[in-house]
Amino acid sequence: MRTHPRLTSDASLADFVVDVANVVRERTLGGDRGADLGRFLALLDGLVAFTGDATTQVYAVCDRSLLSDGRLTREERQTLAEWHRAGLLSVWDVADHRIIEAAEATRAQVVTYDGFVDFHRRHPWLYGNRDRFVEPYPGPGGAVSVRRRIMPEPDDWQMSRKEEESALLAAGMYDRRDGTGPRTALLLRRWRCPEPDCAAFGPAARGALPRRQGRTGRVVCPEHLRELTDLGPRPRQMQLKVRVDGTVRHRFLLTEGQDLVVGRHPRAEPGERLAPWLPERSPSLEWISRDHVLLRISGGNLLVSDVSSNGTWLRLPDGQTHRVPPGAFRSVGRRHVVLLHDTVQLEVSGKSFLYEERAEGEPPPRPRPETEGESQQPTMLAPSGPRPAGSRGKRPGRGGRRRR
Known part of the structure; x- marks a missing residue:
């Protein structure tokens, strides 16, 4: 020995x-x-x-x-x-x-x-x-x-990307040894479990992360360990984070081919309602319009258009801030920040492959007086991240303009 x-x-x-x-x-x-x-x-x-x-x-x-x-x-x-x-x-x-x-x-x-x-x-x-x-x-x-050595001080999106890599690696969906990275050909497919009541890959499931068996290369359900049926291509998705007063309060998914209106209480469907995540008596409730921005995925890129009363700004990685022209689309990169109000912003997650997950013990959003429509429950929740550094240039204010 x-x-x-x-x-x-x-x-x-x-x-x-x-x-x-x-x-x-x-x-x-x-x-x-x-x-x-x-x-x-x-x-x-x-x-x-x-x-x-x-x-x-x-x-x-x-x-x-x-x-x-x-x-x-x-x-x-x-x-x-x-x-x-x-x-x-x-x-x-x-x-x-x-x-x-x-x-x-x-x-x-x-x-x-x-x-x-x-x-x-x-x-x-x-x-x-x-x-x-x-x-x-x-x-x-x-x-x-x-x-x-000094350990890194990663940005929030970098932590999200690395967390995703670890999850993919554990599921056999990341090829680290050959340097090819995520197994995109498998990750961008829709899968169905033969178990009819499967919560992850059943008919009513929104989609979870499948598992690839290393020796056989089969794609299986992580719960039932039965081989999954390939249902065809899966549309690309992006995860966006809602940061309020420096803390990530909510995350939601945007799917290619389905434009999404985000605002205080959107009239359109589908719409992402922000009111439950904003503090009571916050000026942001007055500033942010019911329909504030229109989001779209085109060619793998995130696009944003301002449809609000008070305006939307885009903060670049170098700290410069530019207003999004009303009705026009602007490209949003992974390190860009969409400013709806001085205290409320949208950010693109570092994750590239999104699957249904829910944080344990996360409290539901508080109800708001506006109840004209039922909002969808959040598809993904996550711990809060560090407060971003301040920016230069014009920012949306904290004022109490008449909301629409």
């Missing part, structure tokens, strides 16, 4: 938690192969040099896929398997959860190149962290050295 004096099975005794697959697959650390266990072994020596302590202990964590990675030699795969059986290598389907969990529980430093952007909402201490993470880099003579 192969062991290693610097590996420990007890995370509480470790000085470092190491993302093993992340290191083994990093080509800049030397070697010609896409995966090389020698990089990890060299890292163990590098950590001793970094700490100046020959008794440095490492808690090693890896994705299960590393154990069968064909780019490793047979002997390297055997070594990993023996470490796993001895409890010296913690193996998970996806290692990220365990790495963060161990770091939080032990205060050990983490060795990785990963920014864990999809974990920032659940673990706010990751955002811009400067003292808990280190990264390897090539040293002299084939050695591996270690240096401190």
Whole structure:
């Protein structure tokens, strides 16, 4: 049985938690192969040099896929398997959860190149962290050295995109190894489960994320594990977020081929009603029109048209703000912000493939006096994001113009 004096099975005794697959697959650390266990072994020596302590202990964590990675030699795969059986290598389907969990529980430093952007909402201490993470880099003579790193400070849309990538990866719908990314050919199809009462893929379902089985490539229902029937192309959708006073209060879907009116209480159908998400006695209730903007997807792009009484503005990534001409369509990018009022804005989510999901424990919107029509329940809800930075240029006011 192969062991290693610097590996420990007890995370509480470790000085470092190491993302093993992340290191083994990093080509800049030397070697010609896409995966090389020698990089990890060299890292163990590098950590001793970094700490100046020959008794440095490492808690090693890896994705299960590393154990069968064909780019490793047979002997390297055997070594990993023996470490796993001895409890010296913690193996998970996806290692990220365990790495963060161990770091939080032990205060050990983490060795990785990963920014864990999809974990920032659940673990706010990751955002811009400067003292808990280190990264390897090539040293002299084939050695591996270690240096401190600053964790990223991602925007809200970047966190959404990474969260989506993790969900797709867990469902077998993201090809990370070959670098092709999302399995678009499968994600842009409609699927039906043979179980008639299936909540995810039954006749009345709005659509959930299917699962692709790795060995067979079959697309199955994640609940019943039965093969799904392909019903044809799925129209493109975009998710938009309603941010009120800096907090994301609501999310809704826009489908290609179906224009959508958004406003305080839209007359048209389909319409997205904002009144339940606005604070009581807020000036935004007076400023935002019943029909405020018309949204459309065309050629994969989001378009917005102003149909309001008081105007709509578009804030660009550089902070400049421009009024949307009434009746004309303007393209909205992923980092653009549509300003309906000084305190209310629409943003495009970072997610590209949208499926029905609902946040647990989310309270329903408060009722409003206007009850001329029933509003649709929100299709997607999510935790709040950070308040965006201020912008330059003319902004819609907080005033109390007569609403229409």
